[in-house]
Amino acid sequence: MIASRGGRSARYLVLGVAAVLFLVPFYLLLRGALSTEQQLVGIDHWTWFPTHPQWSNLGDTFHNSTVPLGRSMLNSLVIAVTQTVLVLVISGMAGYGLARSTVRYANAVFYLIVATLLIPAAVTFVPSFVMVSSLGWVSTLRGLIIPGLFQSLATFLFRQYFLGFPKELEEAARIDGAGPMRTFLAIVVPNSWGFTAAIATITFIGSWNAFLWPLVIGQDQSAWTVQVSLSTYITAQSVDLSGMFTAALVSMVPLLLMFLFLQRWIVAGVEQTGINE
Amino acid sequence: MAEPAVTGAVPSTVGPSAARPASPRRKWTDSPHLWFWVFVGPFVAGLLVFIVIPILWSVWLSFYDARNTVTPTHFVGFENYSRMLGDSAFRSSLVTFVLFAAFIVPTTFVLSLGLAVLVNGVKRGKAFFRSVFFLPTACSYVVAAMIWRHSLFGGTAAGMVNTVMGWLGAAPIAWLSVVHPPWYWLVLVTVRLWLQVGFFMVLFLAALQRVPQQLYEAAALDGATGWKAFRYITFPQLRATSTAVLMLLLVNAFQAFDEFYNVLSTTGGYPPYARPPLVYLFNIALGNGQDFGDGSAGAVILTLIIAIFALLQGRLTGIGRRDTA
Numbered sequence: 001m002i003a004s005r006g007g008r009s010a011r012y013l014v015l016g017v018a019a020v021l022f023l024v025p026f027y028l029l030l031r032g033a034l035s036t037e038q039q040l041v042g043i044d045h046w047t048w049f050p051t052h053p054q055w056s057n058l059g060d061t062f063h064n065s066t067v068p069l070g071r072s073m074l075n076s077l078v079i080a081v082t083q084t085v086l087v088l089v090i091s092g093m094a095g096y097g098l099a100r101s102t103v104r105y106a107n108a109v110f111y112l113i114v115a116t117l118l119i120p121a122a123v124t125f126v127p128s129f130v131m132v133s134s135l136g137w138v139s140t141l142r143g144l145i146i147p148g149l150f151q152s153l154a155t156f157l158f159r160q161y162f163l164g165f166p167k168e169l170e171e172a173a174r175i176d177g178a179g180p181m182r183t184f185l186a187i188v189v190p191n192s193w194g195f196t197a198a199i200a201t202i203t204f205i206g207s208w209n210a211f212l213w214p215l216v217i218g219q220d221q222s223a224w225t226v227q228v229s230l231s232t233y234i235t236a237q238s239v240d241l242s243g244m245f246t247a248a249l250v251s252m253v254p255l256l257l258m259f260l261f262l263q264r265w266i267v268a269g270v271e272q273t274g275i276n277e
Numbered sequence: 278m279a280e281p282a283v284t285g286a287v288p289s290t291v292g293p294s295a296a297r298p299a300s301p302r303r304k305w306t307d308s309p310h311l312w313f314w315v316f317v318g319p320f321v322a323g324l325l326v327f328i329v330i331p332i333l334w335s336v337w338l339s340f341y342d343a344r345n346t347v348t349p350t351h352f353v354g355f356e357n358y359s360r361m362l363g364d365s366a367f368r369s370s371l372v373t374f375v376l377f378a379a380f381i382v383p384t385t386f387v388l389s390l391g392l393a394v395l396v397n398g399v400k401r402g403k404a405f406f407r408s409v410f411f412l413p414t415a416c417s418y419v420v421a422a423m424i425w426r427h428s429l430f431g432g433t434a435a436g437m438v439n440t441v442m443g444w445l446g447a448a449p450i451a452w453l454s455v456v457h458p459p460w461y462w463l464v465l466v467t468v469r470l471w472l473q474v475g476f477f478m479v480l481f482l483a484a485l486q487r488v489p490q491q492l493y494e495a496a497a498l499d500g501a502t503g504w505k506a507f508r509y510i511t512f513p514q515l516r517a518t519s520t521a522v523l524m525l526l527l528v529n530a531f532q533a534f535d536e537f538y539n540v541l542s543t544t545g546g547y548p549p550y551a552r553p554p555l556v557y558l559f560n561i562a563l564g565n566g567q568d569f570g571d572g573s574a575g576a577v578i579l580t581l582i583i584a585i586f587a588l589l590q591g592r593l594t595g596i597g598r599r600d601t602a
Binding site: 008011012014015018019022023024025026028029031032040041045046090091093094096097098101102103106109112113116117118119123124125126127128129130131133134146147149150152155179180181184205208209211212216227230231233234235236239241244245248251252255256258259263267 | 309310312313315316317319320321323324327328329330331332334335338347348392395396398399402405406407408409410411412413414415416417418419420421422423424425426427428429434435436437439440471475479528531534535538539542543544545555558559562563569572573575576579580583584587
């Protein structure tokens with residue numbers, strides 16, 4: 001496209017302003033985390049920077065008697081890692097089967113999956129809660145992990161991806177006598193790490209940030225996830241603002257680190273999730 | 278499917294492969310049905326147990342008087358349904374979410390597409406802008422709601438937006454507790470825009486990069502640049518992506534819970550306004566009453582509404598047709 005000089009600077013101006021607006025919330029998070037409680041609530045005017053950054057807030061936030069941040073971060077980590085690994089296995093295999101199988105009803109099964117995709121999981125939280133509570137899984141890791149393992153969206157995306165996977169590679173293995181499982185494990189999986197990493201990232205972020213289901217199932221404090229812990233700051237009678245922001249900042253560290261190191265990869269992954277085909 | 282390839286390859290090569298079909302290793306793979314279920318079975322089984330059965334169970338519960346119990350005995354027919362439909366709070370929650378979806382879906386669409394076009398058009402700093410807009414994807418609704426509620430739109434003069442407005446001579450606004458005008462909408466809508474625009478921008482960026490450059494060159498010869506080039510080349514080329522983005526946005530809008538709950542709830546309560554259906558159902562089914570009958574009836578009504586929306590949208594955008602390809 002041919003853009004005039006004026007058009008180009010206007011474009012940078014708009015992008016620059018937007019970039020600042022997008023960064024403001026991160027600045028506010030950092031500002032809140034490094035402030036004393038007084039600076040946040042005790043005065044009636046806004047301060048742009050905490051005069052004495054409270055680095056000790058970071059350690060203190062793990063010693064809060066009402067919000068078990070350390071425990072809930074561990075819970076979240078166990079849940080997110082387990083869900084990510086198992087979703088990749090379950091949806092990856094299902095996606096491959098749906099893309100390659102010659103059985104006639106494969107398409108019917110696929111449409112059933114698409115149909116459940118259209119019913120948001122959140123609408124089913126009442127029935128799912130009924131189900132999980134009658135299994136006795138309330139406030140257990142099982143109850144937090146297992147119902148989230150069957151992600152229609154991940155299966156859908158894997159199927160779309162495998163439809164575009166070059167068949168020639170697999171045929172070579174077939175000629176050598178490998179069955180579908182060996183072909184899958186020896187040829188398809190090793191050549192699909194980029195896409196798998198993309199789904200892994202999206203699943204991990206979704207799992208770490210999930211709120212409604214952990215809120216419903218994690219009723220005992222020992223089963224709280226990090227998001228549930230954080231939300232108790234909000235609904236508490238007296239809000240400990242600096243503690244709240246510090247905990248929020250700490251809760252983002254795993255994802256921010258992931259973004260820092262995997263940024264290029266994550267973006268490339270989102271780009272090729274197959275939604276654009 | 279692999280069979281013809283194997284037999285086709287046999288004549289051109291030498292004998293040994295002819296012995297392969299008889300080898301004992303090929304057992305379960307002989308049956309396409311068996312291998313299909315080995316791969317797809319675990320997922321489908323889980324889907325049935327944790328999605329389909331709960332939905333059916335919910336339909337069953339919705340016809341019973343089920344307070345504090347999931348094994349009710351008292352059949353009440355459509356009583357729960359008529360109570361929910363007659364409940365003005367439930368109806369207003371439906372209105373809330375229709376309004377919310379009607380606003381957030383097109384706004385996110387336009388903003389993410391606009392940012393993608395701008396970022397795609399710059400030579401320097403492309404990676405920087407993309408990263409900045411994408412970064413909020415790492416943030417949760419809970420954390421974002423905290424920032425919005427306590428720092429950005431803090432209701433006192435010490436809130437950031439109120440401070441900036443103060444420079445312009447405007448009086449501070451109690452963003453979350455004023456109902457007329459409904460300022461809380463501005464808070465709720467900006468949280469979601471900030472969190473999701475970057476993700477969809479990346480999807481659009483990827484699609485923009487695939488638009489063949491020759492199309493623009495040809496159009497430029499015909500005098501179509503700028504807006505015209507966007508209108509007649511870019512936008513039609515983005516059709517598949519746009520369809521997918523619209524569907525994901527709609528599904529996301531229906532899920533609205535996290536930011537509403539965390540922006541507006543108070544100790545043991547939630548104000549009577551800006552209550553989307555999931556917040557309302559959450560209170561009915563899992564609040565003090567534990568009314569699974571009413572909660573299930575509400576969930577069924579909501580599911581039906583969503584199904585109708587999804588079908589309508591599928592009709593309009595033709596998403597079902599594409600999948601058969």
